[in-house]
Amino acid sequence: MIQLSNVQYDYHHEGFEFDLIAKQGSIVALMGPSGAGKSTLLSLVAGFIDPTDGDIRVDGSSVLGQEPYLRPLAMLFQEHNLFAHLSVRENIGLGLHPGLKLNADQVKQVNDAALQVGVADMLDRLPEHLSGGQRQRVALARCFVQPHRVWLLDEPFSALDPILRAEMLNLVKRLAAEREITVVMVTHHISDAKAIASHFAFLAQGKVMLCEPIENLKATHDNNMLSDFVKAGE
Numbered sequence: 133m134i135q136l137s138n139v140q141y142d143y144h145h146e147g148f149e150f151d152l153i154a155k156q157g158s159i160v161a162l163m164g165p166s167g168a169g170k171s172t173l174l175s176l177v178a179g180f181i182d183p184t185d186g187d188i189r190v191d192g193s194s195v196l197g198q199e200p201y202l203r204p205l206a207m208l209f210q211e212h213n214l215f216a217h218l219s220v221r222e223n224i225g226l227g228l229h230p231g232l233k234l235n236a237d238q239v240k241q242v243n244d245a246a247l248q249v250g251v252a253d254m255l256d257r258l259p260e261h262l263s264g265g266q267r268q269r270v271a272l273a274r275c276f277v278q279p280h281r282v283w284l285l286d287e288p289f290s291a292l293d294p295i296l297r298a299e300m301l302n303l304v305k306r307l308a309a310e311r312e313i314t315v316v317m318v319t320h321h322i323s324d325a326k327a328i329a330s331h332f333a334f335l336a337q338g339k340v341m342l343c344e345p346i347e348n349l350k351a352t353h354d355n356n357m358l359s360d361f362v363k364a365g366e
Contacts, residue, residue, distance in 0.1 A: 133158075133282060133314040139176060139186035148172055148338040150186075154331070156281070159308060159315040161325035161346070164335035165361065170318040173335070174284050177316070179203050190282060206275040207284040210291055213271035214259040220246065220270050221255040227274040238277075245273040249303060265296045272300070276307055283308065285317040289324075297321075301328045322365040325349060334358050 133156040141148045148169045154160045162170040175181045177188055179200035188195050195203045206227070214223045224245055228238045246252045249269040251262075259267055268288060275283055285304070289297045305328045308315050319325055325332055326346060333343040336357050342348075351362045 133191055134177065134316060135187075135189045136173070136177070137187045137189075139173075139183045139188060141172060141176060141181065141183050143172070146338065150176070150340055152333055152340050152343060154314055154316055156314055157308075157312045158331055159305065159317065159329045160343070161329035161332045161349075162316060162318045162335060163320070163322075163325060163332055163349075163361070164341075168335035169338050170335055171286055173340075174207075174286050174316065174318055178205060178207050178284055204280045205282045205284055206278045206280045207286070208268075208271055208275050208288045210287045210289075213274075213288075214267055216259050218258075219255065220251055220257050220259070220262070223259070223270055224255075224273045224277060227277040241277050242273075245277045246270075248276065248307065249273045265292055265300070268292065268300060269303075272303065272307075276311075281311070281313055283313055283315045283317075285315060287318050287320070290320065297324065298327065304328060320365070322349065322362060334361070336361075 134154040136150045136152045139150040150173050162173060164170055176183055179195065179198060190204055221242060222232055224242045225232050225234055228234055228241060246255055249272050251266060251269050251273065254262065254266065289300045292300065301324055304315065326349060329346045331343060332346055332349045334341050342355060342358060349362060351359055353359045
C-alpha cells in the first residue's frame with residue numbers, strides 16, 4: 133500500500149534516505165531516537181516536503197509531484213487539527229467537502245462518524261468547548277469519513293494522559309481493522325507501539341534500520357541500537 137524506494141532528503145546538510153514498505157491493512161509504528169527522521173518520513177509521504185531522489189508509491193501509483201490535498205491519505209497531528217471557528221459537525225464535514233456542501237448521505241456519514249468516536253452529542257460545539265481528548269476524537273472522525281485507506285499519524289495522542297491515550301489507540305486500531313486502513317504512526321512510546329501496531333520500523337542515523345513484526349520490538353533484539361532504544365523506553 134505504501135512504498136518508499138531510495139527516498140532521499142537533505143535538511144541543513146543532514147541527509148535522510150528511506151526505504152520502507154507498509155502493506156495494506158498493516159499498522160506500522162515509526163520509532164527511533166529524536167532526530168532520526170520519523171516526522172520527516174511522514175512529511176515526505178504526505179507531500180509537505182519533496183525528496184531530492186527516489187519514489188513514493190501509494191497503492192501502486194507514484195504520488196511524487198502531487199499536492200498534499202490530492203494524495204490519497206488522511207493525516208492526524210498532535211495539535212492544530214481543528215478549525216476554531218467551525219463546529220464539531222463542520223470540522224468533521226471538511227473531510228468530505230472543503231466547502232461543506234454536503235448531501236444527505238454525507239450528512240449521515242458525519243453523524244455516524246461522530247457516533248463511532250463518541251462525540252455525537254457535541255456536534256454543535258466549537259473546539260474551545262471541548263477537552264483535549266474530545267478534540268482528538270473529532271479530528272479522528274474527520275479522518276474516518278474520508279475515503280482514503282491510508283492514515284498518517286504524527287504522535288496524535290502523546291499529550292493525552294495514559295488512560296485516554298490507550299482508549300484513543302484502541303479506537304484507531306478498531307476503526308482501521310473495520311475498514312482495512314493502512315496506518316503509519318510516529319510514536320515514542322514503546323507501550324503504544326505494542327498496543328496498536330502490527331509492525332515497527334526503527335529509524336536511526338537518517339535511515340530505516342529495521343522493519344519487522346511488532347513481536348520483535350524487545351530489549352533482547354540482536355540489533356544493539358534497537359535493543360538499547362527499547363531498554364531506555366521501558
